[in-house]
Amino acid sequence: MDGDRRKWRECLLAGAVFAVCMAGTTLPTPLYGLYQEKFGFSELTVTVVYAVYAFGVIGVLLLAGNASDVVGRRPVLFVGLGFAALSAVCFLCATGLGWLYTGRLLSGLSAGLFTGAATVYVMNLAPEGGVSRATFVATAANLGGLGCGPLLAGLLAEYAPWPLYLPFIVHLVLVAGSAAVLLRLPETVRERHPVNTVRPQxxxxxxxxxxxxxxxxxxxxxxxxxxxxxxxxxxxxxxxxxxxxxxxxxxxxxxxxxxxxxxxxxxxxxxxxxxxxxxxxxxxxxxxxxxxxxxxxxxxxxxxxxxxxxxxxxxxxxxxxxxxxxxxxxxxxxxxxxxxxxxxxxxxxxxxxxxxxxxxxxxxxxxxxxxxxxxxxxxxxxxxxxxxxxxxxxxx
CATH class of the missing domain: 1.20.1250.20 (MFS general substrate transporter like domains)
Structure with a gap:
């Protein structure tokens, strides 16, 4: 019984890490109007900046979609958190469109790594017979995290100072906390191989x-x-x-x-x-x-x-x-x-x-x-x- 409780705790913590990463991908949504005012670009540019994220996700799915099966879940998730942190840094340093494009691309790479690896990781950590509940945790973490991004950024932009900076500072703190949590979670892939054995899928x-x-x-x-x-x-x-x-x-x-x-x-x-x-x-x-x-x-x-x-x-x-x-x-x-x-x-x-x-x-x-x-x-x-x-x- 204690073992099951421990496994569910680990499952929920992995879900929280998943949610933090996905929240970062939608964090800029309520801020695009402010970026338009700051840099003076058109609505077309907004849509292209947004879509760059999807190209990053697709690239990861095609080139490294099965990486966590080969090298392990935790290494892939750590890389995903690294991309999420770099994305936040790009938005913090943004002095022009190039920073926004780079930030969105890094965000897409992060989401591409997390989408498959974190879903399977949450399910792997659940106790025996808990796959259905673990699927619920993974689904809620994925889409709930995507929903929390614009909600958090909108609240901070409206009611706190530094609207183009504070949301990404908060996200960096959350990413650092997620990395600390991930360090304490177990690896679920037993047979791991070198990264050079990952092949495009x-x-x-x-x-x-x-x-x-x-x-x-x-x-x-x-x-x-x-x-x-x-x-x-x-x-x-x-x-x-x-x-x-x-x-x-x-x-x-x-x-x-x-x-x-x-x-x-x-x-x-x-x-x-x-x-x-x-x-x-x-x-x-x-x-x-x-x-x-x-x-x-x-x-x-x-x-x-x-x-x-x-x-x-x-x-x-x-x-x-x-x-x-x-x-x-x-x-x-x-x-x-x-x-x-x-x-x-x-x-x-x-x-x-x-x-x-x-x-x-x-x-x-x-x-x-x-x-x-x-x-x-x-x-x-x-x-x-x-x-x-x-x-x-x-x-x-």
Missing amino acids: RPGLPPQVRAVFAPAAIAAFVGFALLGVFTSVSPAFLTESLDVHNHAVTGAIVALAFFSSTGGQLAVGRFGTDRSLPLGCAGLFAGLALLAGALRWDLLWLVVMSALVGGFGQGLAFRGALSAVAGAAPPESRASVVSSLFVVAYTGISLPVIGVGVLTTSIGLEEAGLVFIACMALLATIAGVYLLRRAVRVSV
């Missing part, structure tokens, strides 16, 4: 996965694109169109999307994998429709509802997609199939966001947002209809 799709993968990937793409817009463009919309200048409010609205996504992922157990994916697509469509209404009529409460409903749909769809493709993949190809899904998802968090930025320069933020919503809603509808038709065929 090429995504792949066995034939039996392709029918499931296509709608799952579309849903993941749309869901991450919605989160990407919330974390990159919504602060500008709230300021310019809704006259919301309170950084804490902006951070809280963005955080709500991530917290709702956590709820959606946890609800998969209640709805079941087969129903979660089409229900998630419906939630994404509803969230996009609410966001369109917010853009059209400049209503704050619709933005809040969009974060709540769209975030829940994203969580439901993504965990359903992950379960579907992992279940359809043969064991020897599961890692490469899951990597493929994550690559598609993080492409969704980058390219559409940049597209919104490009359109903003020519037709304005609200119109660009409506074009984005129309495209994503079409994709969500296609995926949802395909899944429903497939479910009908299977039941018949």
Whole structure:
């Protein structure tokens, strides 16, 4: 019994380290308007600065996605914390765009290392029979940490001094504390190998996965694109169109999307994998429709509802997609199939966001947002209809 308590304590501490790292990746979200004022760049530049993060994540997933299986969980997590600390230093030293790009890239490298390694580490540390609860801890740490980033930065920027510095100072302190915690946690990989044995993990799709993968990937793409817009463009919309200048409010609205996504992922157990994916697509469509209404009529409460409903749909769809493709993949190809899904998802968090930025320069933020919503809603509808038709065929 004491052994189980110790293992759960270690599991929760690892989850806290995971949350601290992920919080750093969304910390700049409510601060982009301040950086625009300081450096004088456009909304397009904001979206590119944001999207650089996704390129870092994708690079790590492709080149070193299985590194923690080879060299151990703790060494990879220590490197991830190092990248997180360097990212914070870049933002503290920022005197121009180059620092912001570098900081976001380092943040992406940190998240790429943590996403897989920390999830597995939390599950490894749980006592026997606790995999389901450990999965909940990992999910809550990942998305909860992403939500805590803008919430923390918004509160500090609004109610404390040095709005462009204090959030990153606080995060550096949290990263240092996380490193101290990680030093005291055990390694869970028994057979470790030198770092030069890590090989790039090429995504792949066995034939039996392709029918499931296509709608799952579309849903993941749309869901991450919605989160990407919330974390990159919504602060500008709230300021310019809704006259919301309170950084804490902006951070809280963005955080709500991530917290709702956590709820959606946890609800998969209640709805079941087969129903979660089409229900998630419906939630994404509803969230996009609410966001369109917010853009059209400049209503704050619709933005809040969009974060709540769209975030829940994203969580439901993504965990359903992950379960579907992992279940359809043969064991020897599961890692490469899951990597493929994550690559598609993080492409969704980058390219559409940049597209919104490009359109903003020519037709304005609200119109660009409506074009984005129309495209994503079409994709969500296609995926949802395909899944429903497939479910009908299977039941018949």
